[in-house]
Amino acid sequence: MLDRLRAIVGEKGLVADPVEMAPWVTDFRGRRRGSALAVVAPASTAEVAAMVTLCAATGQPIFPLGGNTGLCCGAVPESDRPGKPGIVLSLRRMNRIRAIDQAAGIATVDAGVVLGDLHAAAAAVRRQFPLHLGSEGSAQLGGLISTNAGGTGVVRYGPMRDLVAGLEVVLPDGRVLSDLAALRKDNTGYMLRHLFIGAEGTLGVITAAALRLHAQTPNTAHAWVSVADPEAAIALLTALQDRAGSTIQAFELVSASQFELVRRHIERIRIPFSPIPAWSVLIELGSEDASTALNTILEETLGAFLARDHLKDAVIATSEQQAAEFWHVRHSVTEANVKEGIGIVHDIAIRTSDVAAFIVAADKIAAERFPQAVTQVVCHLGDGNVHYILMFQRSFWESLKDPEAFALEVERAIHDAAATYAGTFSAEHGVGRKLIAELQRLADPLRYELMGQIKTLFDPHGLMNPGVLLPAGRAWHAASSSTAARAMAAAPGSR
Amino acid sequence: MLDRLRAIVGEKGLVADPVEMAPWVTDFRGRRRGSALAVVAPASTAEVAAMVTLCAATGQPIFPLGGNTGLCCGAVPESDRPGKPGIVLSLRRMNRIRAIDQAAGIATVDAGVVLGDLHAAAAAVRRQFPLHLGSEGSAQLGGLISTNAGGTGVVRYGPMRDLVAGLEVVLPDGRVLSDLAALRKDNTGYMLRHLFIGAEGTLGVITAAALRLHAQTPNTAHAWVSVADPEAAIALLTALQDRAGSTIQAFELVSASQFELVRRHIERIRIPFSPIPAWSVLIELGSEDASTALNTILEETLGAFLARDHLKDAVIATSEQQAAEFWHVRHSVTEANVKEGIGIVHDIAIRTSDVAAFIVAADKIAAERFPQAVTQVVCHLGDGNVHYILMFQRSFWESLKDPEAFALEVERAIHDAAATYAGTFSAEHGVGRKLIAELQRLADPLRYELMGQIKTLFDPHGLMNPGVLLPAGRAWHAASSSTAARAMAAAPGSR
Numbered sequence: 001m002l003d004r005l006r007a008i009v010g011e012k013g014l015v016a017d018p019v020e021m022a023p024w025v026t027d028f029r030g031r032r033r034g035s036a037l038a039v040v041a042p043a044s045t046a047e048v049a050a051m052v053t054l055c056a057a058t059g060q061p062i063f064p065l066g067g068n069t070g071l072c073c074g075a076v077p078e079s080d081r082p083g084k085p086g087i088v089l090s091l092r093r094m095n096r097i098r099a100i101d102q103a104a105g106i107a108t109v110d111a112g113v114v115l116g117d118l119h120a121a122a123a124a125v126r127r128q129f130p131l132h133l134g135s136e137g138s139a140q141l142g143g144l145i146s147t148n149a150g151g152t153g154v155v156r157y158g159p160m161r162d163l164v165a166g167l168e169v170v171l172p173d174g175r176v177l178s179d180l181a182a183l184r185k186d187n188t189g190y191m192l193r194h195l196f197i198g199a200e201g202t203l204g205v206i207t208a209a210a211l212r213l214h215a216q217t218p219n220t221a222h223a224w225v226s227v228a229d230p231e232a233a234i235a236l237l238t239a240l241q242d243r244a245g246s247t248i249q250a251f252e253l254v255s256a257s258q259f260e261l262v263r264r265h266i267e268r269i270r271i272p273f274s275p276i277p278a279w280s281v282l283i284e285l286g287s288e289d290a291s292t293a294l295n296t297i298l299e300e301t302l303g304a305f306l307a308r309d310h311l312k313d314a315v316i317a318t319s320e321q322q323a324a325e326f327w328h329v330r331h332s333v334t335e336a337n338v339k340e341g342i343g344i345v346h347d348i349a350i351r352t353s354d355v356a357a358f359i360v361a362a363d364k365i366a367a368e369r370f371p372q373a374v375t376q377v378v379c380h381l382g383d384g385n386v387h388y389i390l391m392f393q394r395s396f397w398e399s400l401k402d403p404e405a406f407a408l409e410v411e412r413a414i415h416d417a418a419a420t421y422a423g424t425f426s427a428e429h430g431v432g433r434k435l436i437a438e439l440q441r442l443a444d445p446l447r448y449e450l451m452g453q454i455k456t457l458f459d460p461h462g463l464m465n466p467g468v469l470l471p472a473g474r475a476w477h478a479a480s481s482s483t484a485a486r487a488m489a490a491a492p493g494s495r
Numbered sequence: 496m497l498d499r500l501r502a503i504v505g506e507k508g509l510v511a512d513p514v515e516m517a518p519w520v521t522d523f524r525g526r527r528r529g530s531a532l533a534v535v536a537p538a539s540t541a542e543v544a545a546m547v548t549l550c551a552a553t554g555q556p557i558f559p560l561g562g563n564t565g566l567c568c569g570a571v572p573e574s575d576r577p578g579k580p581g582i583v584l585s586l587r588r589m590n591r592i593r594a595i596d597q598a599a600g601i602a603t604v605d606a607g608v609v610l611g612d613l614h615a616a617a618a619a620v621r622r623q624f625p626l627h628l629g630s631e632g633s634a635q636l637g638g639l640i641s642t643n644a645g646g647t648g649v650v651r652y653g654p655m656r657d658l659v660a661g662l663e664v665v666l667p668d669g670r671v672l673s674d675l676a677a678l679r680k681d682n683t684g685y686m687l688r689h690l691f692i693g694a695e696g697t698l699g700v701i702t703a704a705a706l707r708l709h710a711q712t713p714n715t716a717h718a719w720v721s722v723a724d725p726e727a728a729i730a731l732l733t734a735l736q737d738r739a740g741s742t743i744q745a746f747e748l749v750s751a752s753q754f755e756l757v758r759r760h761i762e763r764i765r766i767p768f769s770p771i772p773a774w775s776v777l778i779e780l781g782s783e784d785a786s787t788a789l790n791t792i793l794e795e796t797l798g799a800f801l802a803r804d805h806l807k808d809a810v811i812a813t814s815e816q817q818a819a820e821f822w823h824v825r826h827s828v829t830e831a832n833v834k835e836g837i838g839i840v841h842d843i844a845i846r847t848s849d850v851a852a853f854i855v856a857a858d859k860i861a862a863e864r865f866p867q868a869v870t871q872v873v874c875h876l877g878d879g880n881v882h883y884i885l886m887f888q889r890s891f892w893e894s895l896k897d898p899e900a901f902a903l904e905v906e907r908a909i910h911d912a913a914a915t916y917a918g919t920f921s922a923e924h925g926v927g928r929k930l931i932a933e934l935q936r937l938a939d940p941l942r943y944e945l946m947g948q949i950k951t952l953f954d955p956h957g958l959m960n961p962g963v964l965l966p967a968g969r970a971w972h973a974a975s976s977s978t979a980a981r982a983m984a985a986a987p988g989s990r
Contacts, residue, residue: 101846101848102733104847105736148682158679161686177941178939183844183918184653184844185645185844185919185922186844186921187642187643187645187693188921189694189934189946190693190950192945193689194686195689198686199685214740214741215739216737238597238598241600245709287787288738288741289742291791292782292787349679351599351601351676351677352598352599353596353597385679422676424680424681424682424683426682428680429682431682431684447687450672470684
């Protein structure tokens with residue numbers, strides 16, 4: 001097998017030494033370690049197709065790997081079949097920006113291109129690729145598409161799904177499906193592209209993408225607002241949408257408990273309020289056009305709110321430095337939380353209109369069932385995405401007999417609260433290996449059954465990233481086959 | 496069968512008299528007339544589900560009908576099975592706007608709601624639903640979603656696909672799949688929604704949708720620009736994207752030959768240039784914010800172009816009335832063409848960057864092969880959507896032995912030209928019954944095969960709108976089954 005792989009990708013494209021392989025088979029936070037026969041790094045789509053064809057013929061599972069920055073262990077190789085440890089497929093050598101089409105606003109890239117490199121290439125033609133997240137220096141576009149990555153820009157530009165104009169995918173049988181023409185309009189039948197976006201590598205290997213570029217917005221304005229409660233934040237968002245909806249680039253709601261930890265653990269931060277507001281809203285507006293008076297828009301909208309007493313106080317940044325200081329506080333949240341203790345972070349999404357009620361419900365659950373926790377809220381309010389956090393002290397955590405079971409109990413309780421508002425337990429992080437059981441427990445059964453049927457259709461032998469998103473061992477297959485058989489028998493009147 | 500249908504939908508929901516049924520089984524332009532056992536109009540999703548279940552059990556085809564405004568005969572009932580004429584399913588009684596959620600920016604509507612009624616409901620909460628087309632007074636949202644409708648607003652807001660946040664669908668087996676929670680972020684597996692958008696009713700019946708509302712843009716600016724050629728129009732678009740990309744609400748490129756016909760046939764129109772420019776660009780910018788100086792943005796961007804001689808002349812509207820006059824000329828195109836003669840209209844999309852080259856190629860084909868035609872261009876340039884028209888005099892047309900065959904020859908030639916630029920023959924109009932053969936001829940074979948497999952998965956008996964999009968008689972089924980069998984046999988090494 002190794003010789004046949006070497007014949008496809010060459011010596012440079014193959015790592016089979018267990019020590020050298022270690023970083024490729026281990027989750028980047030060290031939570032989970034897998035194993036594989038080899039790490040293979042093809043240099044072209046043709047090499048990927050040849051490798052996938054070989055694996056299909058020999059029954060070797062394939063574990064696609066991007067930048068290994070995922071939060072749900074979806075890139076850890078764990079084969080479900082004895083004697084077939086599987087291949088880690090790294091796209092790192094496919095890192096070419098194939099073309100930038102300024103008039104059409106399309107960048108065509110290999111899947112292994114690092115997000116930060118695309119940012120730079122877009123800027124070189126006075127455009128931006130508006131997906132931003134902490135790991136942009138190492139996250140690869142193939143992985144970001146396979147997990148439908150989010151980030152702070154979703155409120156204006158949508159998640160990765162909205163930025164993909166075309167894909168090139170190697171299917172589990174080795175054939176290459178491509179729609180890199182990336183037409184803005186194309187009404188010639190079923191849209192297959194969206195099945196692969198967010199599929200976490202379980203339906204095929206994304207080898208390239210056509211991605212939408214947007215105009216740059218060099219003119220920005222920033223505010224830090226103190227509001228009485230999440231309801232007031234929602235009312236402010238609605239008013240700002242009326243006045244300048246399409247300029248809203250960030251609208252973040254953060255609880256005092258969260259910013260207290262930033263003040264406690266991070267040096268050289270400046271918070272423009274003392275004491276820290278019960279609820280802070282951080283706002284960024286942006287425009288391509290330098291003449292649009294964004295600060296005036298903020299002043300007038302916030303002023304009307306202050307007058308009506310919905311809003312307690314507000315600071316509009318008067319310099320780029322002050323704006324940077326605001327966002328430095330926001331971006332220090334993760335580091336502060338790691339220093340504080342053990343935080344169970346949830347990735348809830350609900351309708352924006354339900355966010356206030358959800359937070360009340362989650363607080364009640366936390367107070368009653370997990371009184372040892374301090375709760376924190378970090379919310380992309382414009383998307384209804386609430387990172388609801390229960391923070392435990394290390395001493396408490398170390399006293400637990402089974403911390404993993406306890407963490408699961410916490411997660412289930414908060415996920416259940418989201419479900420009562422028709423919300424989701426995975427807004428932007430995905431499912432991976434971590435949340436498979438939660439998906440089975442909480443997904444609409446009909447939708448879950450159809451997912452199994454789609455998986456069977458594209459990957460009947462379950463070789464693509466087995467054990468990620470759907471259970472390994474083709475458990476999804478049994479359910480979907482019986483349903484298909486039932487459907488086949490359901491229409492006696494048809495010929 | 497009629498009694499069983501009446502038991503589901505009541506007397507009010509059933510039309511079975513052939514004379515009364517005539518308008519429901521005939522294309523709105525009278526090009527094609529079908530027949531059916533009955534026209535059934537359920538009043539609820541439950542009634543739709545009961546009716547679909549009954550049809551599945553009895554092998555009756557179902558022909559979903561919206562406002563009957565489609566351009567490709569996708570709503571004409573033509574059964575492919577002897578003795579089973581099928582049921583026309585009209586959603587007209589399901590016309591309730593279920594809810595408007597202002598903070599989340601979501602309207603939840605029955606599929607039978609007319610587009611114009613949604614416009615009014617959105618305006619009542621200071622929002623807009625930004626899909627606009629000529630038939631908005633009768634087109635229904637279910638049909639507009641099933642055909643992924645376009646229109647002039649796509650350059651800013653995208654096609655219908657980008658405006659759908661959730662769907663309720665009755666599957667061909669009668670079960671109801673719903674994701675009306677309409678979360679902005681949800682990464683819990685395969686995105687099924689996009690399969691139904693643009694499927695033209697062949698995978699199930701859309702009974703309701705959650706649709707995205709946008710902020711209103713009361714501040715607008717309008718220009719009519721004379722450019723030397725399509726290349727100059729593309730350069731102007733790129734410059735305007737740099738300066739104010741997100742405010743561009745329309746960017747239409749129209750040939751002199753087209754506006755000559757408007758001047759010839761339409762009364763009381765005002766064209767601000769004499770003679771009519773070889774190439775006109777009509778631009779609309781829009782902003783929520785009243786302070787943004789859109790006219791200044793136009794003046795400065797156009798001024799820089801005039802100075803560099805890319806652009807011949809420009810008029811910026813100085814009043815709402817003048818702006819309305821500009822757009823009245825543009826919107827009179829269809830009426831003028833009907834008065835002039837027989838126009839073969841193509842619905843091409845290519846990359847914006849390829850539009851100029853495509854027009855040159857199409858002009859060459861027209862001049863060489865169809866010298867009797869005058870050619871006209873009406874292009875949504877921002878989307879790369881070119882309505883390329885060959886206009887024939889009635890006298891010539893009446894001299895043809897087989898006008899239908901001649902029209903097909905014209906269409907194939909222009910579609911082939913688009914294909915050389917990786918373009919599509921159906922940008923926004925769909926496939927329907929009209930373009931089935933072109934889809935078979937021009938689609939990527941792998942994609943077409945996968946479409947057949949998806950059709951087989953959802954509708955194994957071919958009862959949903961047979962003969963639309965894919966050929967009737969389950970011709971798609973044979974191809975996809977053999978492929979599935981091949982795939983099943985392809986991986987001997989797997990268990």
